[in-house]
Structure formats: C-alpha cells, structure tokens
Amino acid sequence: MSTEKPLPVIDHDSAPYWQAAHEGRLDIPLCGDCGKHHFYPRAICPHCHSDNLKFDTVSGRGEVHTFTIARRPAGPAFADNVPYVVALIELEEGPRMMSRIQTDDPEKVHIGAKVEVTFVKATDEITFPYFRMT
C-alpha cells in the first residue's frame, strides 16, 4: 500500500468546497427551498431533493458527535500519526462531517466537546478542514 497520504479526488460537486477550504473558509451547500444545510456537497438537497442550492460560509463551530482514537493506522501512509483522532463533527448548522481533531492529548477528546475548524494545508492545491477543541 502507498505511503503517500490519500488526497481527495475533487469533482464538480465538491470543487467549490475544496476551493473555499484552500482559501480558509468552510463553505457547505445551503438549500434555497427547505433552508437546510447539507454535507457532503451534492447536486440535489438530500432533505427535500431541490436543486436550488448555493454554497454558504458557515461558522466552523460544532461539537464532537463521535470519534475514534486510531491506535493502528489506516495503512502505512498514516503510520507516523498514531495515535490520532478521527472524529465526526456535528456543525452548529446541523450537518455532520468527518475530520480530524488536532490535539496533543487524544485522551482528552470526548463526545460533546466543543470544537472549531482549523485549516491544514496538505499540498499546493489541497487544504483540509481539521478541528480543535475550544
């Protein structure tokens, strides 16, 4: 298996999201009909199936909905990172997104912990929205 960290294969649905992250914003789709945000970005709203969608800059605040401390890496690419915390973040605006918690002390992470987004540059094209506890 590759020791190169996997990068997102960006498509037309996700391009504005990744572009915004690269510019330091968390932009996710907002439905003009039902008024709900969703994640991951789609061409139709998964709540009401409208295609009246636009990207909206959200607060970047939320809480840990659930998480795992990876004691074994997801392949050799992540071997240097263990232990690391992969977490499902519930944003204030409602949607959940998978991410990483940036922390020196994985044991401190808990469900319900308040977090905010922090942008971590991976390559010249890709920046990941990670989260840290506030």
Next chain:
Amino acid sequence: MKNGRDPVIVGLADAPIEDGKFVTKASVLGHAALVAKAAVEEAGLTLDDVDGLLTAGMWGVPGPGQLATVTLGEYLGIMPTYVDGTNIGGSAFEAHVAHAAMALREGYCEVALIVYSSDQKSLRSRNLGGRPSVLSMQHETPYGMPTPVGGYAMAAQRHMHEYGTTSENLAEIAVATRKWAQLNPAATRRDPLSVDDVLSSTMISEPLHLLDCCLVTDGAGAIVMTTAERARDLKTKPVAVKGYGEAHTHWAIGEMPDLARLLPAQKAGETAMKMAGVSHSDIDVVEVYDSFTITVLLTLEALGFCKIGEGGDFVSGQRTAPGGAFPMNTNGGGLSALHPGMYGMFLLIEATRQLRGVCGDRQVAGAETALVHGTGGTLSSGATVILQKD
C-alpha cells in the same frame, strides 16, 4: 397457506479451510465452482439444472469481477436465465435469498444457485484502508479513517455514550461466540477466551480491541433454492424460506442517520418477521453478522430482541453462549469460525444446518425456526431471512 411454488433451500456446501486458508488448491473462481457443484449434487441436482445464478464478491475488480454473475456463469459453463449480482456488502446473500424466493414464486426460475468465494487470506489482500478517496470517500479517506473498523468504533463510542454500554458487554459477545466455536471442529479459533483476554488484547480503534474484530480468512459457500414442489423429488429435506426483508441507509459512516441505532436491521427484521408470521418467541436460533462485537449488539436491539440501549444487559452473563437462553452464532461466527470478507453466506449455511439438525455437539435442541440477519458495508445495509424446518 402452502403453495407448490413456496421457496425452499435444498442444497448447501462450504469449502474446507485450515488456519483460515483454503485447503484445496484452486483459484477464487475454482472454489466458487467446487462449492456450487457440491451444493447442487447434495440436493440430487446438477449444475445443468441451475437456471438462476446469484453472486456477489470482491474478486476481479477492476476486471471480470465487475460483472460477477457473467464471469461466474462463464466459469461454470451454464447459461442462467435469471441472475442477480446485488452487492450490498456482507448481507448480499440474505438479499439474494429474498430475490431468488420472489423469482421462484413468480415462476421466473426453477433452481437458484447462490455462491460466494474469497481467497483474501491466501492473497493477503484485505485492503479496505485503501478505499479510493473518490465521491463520498473524498470526505473520509484522507482523514485516516481506519476502515472498516473505525466506523464500527464510532458507532460503539456513540452507543456507550448514549446508553452506558461497556467494553465488558461487548467482550461477552466475543467470549460466547468462542464457546460455540469450541464445539465446531471446522472453526478457525477454538482456544479458550475470557472477557479479560478481550479487554487486554491490542486496542485497534478505540473502543474496539483486536478481539472485538472478526477474523480474516478465506472461504467459499453455496446455497441451492428451488420450489417446495420440485423439492419433493430431491435428496435433502428442504428448509422453507418463510420471510425476508432488506434495507440500506448509507455508504460513508458519517452519513449513518443514527450511529447508535441500526435502522436497516430494524426495517428488514420487521418486514421479514411480519411476512413469516412469527414473533420473537418463535425464534429458536439466531445467526447474525458479527463483523465486530458492536455489530451484534446493535443488530439484536434493532431486531427487537431487546429494547434499544439494553443490548449490553441482554448479552451479559453469557446469554448467547452454548447452554444460554439465546443460542446465537452457533458455528462460532465471523469472530471465531471464519470471515472471508462477506460473511453473510455462512450465516445462511449454519442456520440451514441447525434446522436440518446436523450440527453435532453444537446442535440447538428442537431448532425449528431460525432468524438470519446479515449486515454489510459499514453498518450500511441489512437483510433478514426467516427459515423454518418444513
């Protein structure tokens, strides 16, 4: 009311494995063909009688495995006129039983063959961590999500948070399942296991330990279905397919609607039990997918054997072990018998054997009705089958 076209299981076979690896030297398709032949011959049929072919697998992708029924039909040298390559993960074979049952009732096929084969252990190819980061996975894989264990760990963490479930509760499942494996000469892991052993095994993805996780083995299995009428002339005693249901909710674990509640199992179980006209107290033996200990806990709650959140109490005190009140995963399960990637086939084989009454030391006395529930993906899909001694 009984009907001559009611679907029944009349044949089965599984490939011998030793230390988790195939004993016979053959390709992954070769093993599929060998169990297919054995299963039809057990029933007194031949492969030429097969007009319905159902399979799902992970071999040959990209390549011939993308059209799995087509490739398998070619290898077997048959021309099926009803095919189903439904792949919803490890629960695919429970869904295949449902689909074959409908085709048999409709008169669309007469003899349906359901097959699975994997040589993942021999090939050392268990490689789900490399799920390409395309489409929904572009929002998961790059964060280093250990797959599939990480998703199950997140569900376990959430269940613990909401309901106070403990690692000891989960370990009870692994220990009870091992006791069944000790009664099954074909099971891979038969050494004694205690709750402390599970809790002190390597932490993989918190809160799941190594011994909360299923085995990685080779394996191949096949099931033959036909109508009750056709079964009268065959060699085996048929097992009736009385009810079935299926559902799925997500691929990416982040999209699971409720991480502490297995909605596909709830939906599929309700549908299957209603169709079969059975209630929980009618079920004599339960075979549910145990990819991880948490999978079992979530499944038992969703199927309604206990209330949501009470799964930890339900499995306490070795309730699911041999001699316990709730005989479950009687071959030793994916945790201790075998787990060749998509395990659902082997749930069906064990349930059918229990209803045939051929399980020797692990036979559940008086087993007449069995519930089989497969889970696939990352708690993504569920399919239930109710089987009954005819």
